[in-house]
Amino acid sequence: MRPADLAREHGLSSQAVRNYEADGFLPPADRTPSGYRIYTGTHAAALRAYLALIRGYGHQTAGRVMLAIHDDHLDDALLVIDRGHGRLLRDRETLDSVRRAAGDLTAEPAPDPGARTIGELAHRLHVTPATLRNWEEAGILTPSRDAAGYRVYRAEDVRDAELAHLLRRGGYPLEHIATVVEQIRTAGGTEELSRALAGWQARVTAQGLAMLDASARLGDYLALRRRT
Incomplete structure (x- = not known):
């Protein structure tokens, strides 16, 4: 040929x-x-x-x-x-985490003994600390600070970071991601959130196929x- x-x-x-x-x-x-x-x-x-x-x-x-x-x-x-399959599995787990978060927003958050530093969270997501700081500037992440002024990421922050990472890979701009994360935090805009989750699920399914x-x-x- x-x-x-x-x-x-x-x-x-x-x-x-x-x-x-x-x-x-x-x-x-x-x-x-x-x-x-x-x-x-x-x-x-x-x-x-x-x-x-x-x-x-x-x-x-x-x-x-x-x-x-x-x-x-x-x-x-x-x-x-x-x-690659591990990343897809992580995307599925993140979607499940977001769905659970949307249903548990009114519950009192449990103490998180596994708080992470910016370096640890960056390593978990395979991004740079500068990326996490950019997400914070965009309003996506709201970490607390310890006595020395260092960022501390709790369970809710890790969830938001996982979601941001997923959406960035899907091509969403930071402004859109910040809006969706805020919807999850405030339990508002559930219809929009449902549509977004359905869209993400469809993309994950298509990638799996x-x-x-x-x-x-x-x-x-x-x-x-x-x-x-």
Whole structure:
């Protein structure tokens, strides 16, 4: 097959296919005596897997998976995929936490022995302390201060930070996130909150299905690699 033959299935340009090969996302192609690339069914399967991984996990993760596979580091590729599933599970748990928070807003909060510093919370979310300070400036987070003036994040603050992290990955601006978090804090705007939760759930479900499709496509590609 030619680059155009692979590209046509996905609405891509031939140059995009050549770029994917040059970047290591497709296995190297053989060449004709005149220098033209020759692609096979294995390359077509690799392209399907790579594009499915993008839909399920994003460009960066998809690239890391394919590079690891082509370097014969299968376990490294699987570890990257496992981490992607871990993030999705965390998103689901955050949604559940928000739903519980919306129902428990009037309850007296229990003491939180697991208060966190800004560094600990940043590490938990894989963001920088500067990001948390930006969220505080936007009104998303309202940590208390200890006697020395350092920020202290309680259970409610961690919940708000998890929600902010989820929404930022979904592309929401800080102003919108601040509004939703305030709705949760005040138990107001429940209709808007319900719509937001339904939208987040739909996106999480869609990503889960995309991950399943990516796993199937990647499995097909790996099976072909083993036979060739």
